[in-house]
Amino acid sequence: MGVVVRWLVTGARGMLGQDLVARLLARGDEVTPSDRDELDITDPRATSDAVAGHDFVANCAAWTAVDDAETREPAAFGVNAIGAASVARAAARHGARVVHVSTDYVFDGTATSPYREDGPLSPRSAYGRTKAAGEWAVRAEAADHLIVRTAWLYGAGGSCFPKTIARVAAERGALDVVDDQVGQPTWTGDLADLILRLADAKVPSGVYHGTSSGETSWFGFARAIVAAAGLDPEIVRPTTSGAFLRPAPRPSYSVLGHDGLRVVGVAPIAAWEERWKLAAGAVLGG
Structure with a gap:
């Protein structure tokens, strides 16, 4: 009989948290799902009590309202930095490995080639600053950590981009989507699987990038979404970021490199087009 691995998952009702909990349960691990109603990760004592008795802590909890963070940065900092520090400190105290989920927004978004795991952080938004601070806190508080951007x-x-695009396309019959922001559409199911593969492989502590391979623009992704919804992709028209001004600056280039995964013998997530074709039915039907 194998050893049962015990996981605490914060942010368990979020999009990633749901997929991670489902995969852990499916393979027979012991899981404690926790969300904001059950655990305030900014409360050190409550967090320490919650972490006790677990082998891994996956911190999927985050303030992800990017534009709202511009005017409420202290609140975002509370969750993304202070909360991350609290989780990491508790994990270190109780001998658990912490897996902390971070973001491409810690970079400045001006690159022309994929960002390396050890590249300099230069966030341009409040959200990015608070997530960069969270990464620093995890490294400082827990030697045994995996930071997965x-x-x-x-x-x-x-709620997510594909669901919104499919709904708007059906309602309006045409839509404009920016073609000057490039990134890697990534299915939460694939990211959950990658987190488990990293944990199982007992990879060294450090930063790893959890995105699909390849790259496209929001426009390119929108066309693939509309096609998957059974509509004509030609109804999606390209436009520029200038047509959609928002409080928080969006990265023009969000492509993350996967050299760190290859070095430790863990395969990156496959090409985004392939993964979207597999995920589309569940995502658009959900």
């Missing part, structure tokens, strides 16, 4: 997440368990 991701980007352009979509999934069946929450």
Whole structure:
């Protein structure tokens, strides 16, 4: 009989958290799902009590309202930095390995080639600053850590770009989508699987990038979404970021490199087009 691995998952009702909990349960691990109603990760004592008795802590909890963070940065910092520090400190105290989910927004978005795991952080938004601070806190508080950066997440368990695009396309019959922001559409199911593969492989502590391979623009992704919804992709028209001004600056280039995964012998997530074709039915039907 194998050893049962015990996981605490914060942010368990979020899009990623749902997929991670489902995969852990499916393979027979012991899981404690926790969300904001059950655990305030900014409360050190409550967090320490919650972490006790677990082998892994996956911190999927985050303030992800990017534009709202511009005017409420202290609140975002509370969750993304202070909360991350609290989780990491508790994990270190109780001998658990912490897996902390971060973001492409820690970079400046001006690169022309994929960002390396050890590339300099230069966030341009409040959200990015608070997530960069969270990474620093995890490294400082827990020697045994995995920081997994991701980007352009979509999934069946929450609101996301594909669901919005499919709905608007059906309602309006045409839509404009920016073609000057490039990234890697990434299914939460694939990211959950990658987190488990990293944990199982007992990879060294450090930063890893959890995004699909390849790259496309929001326009390119929107065309693939509309096609998967059974509509004509030609109804999607390209436009520029200038047509959609928002409080928080969006990265023009969000492509993350996967050299760190290859070095430790863990395969990156496959090409985004392939993964979207597999995920589309569940995501658009969810």
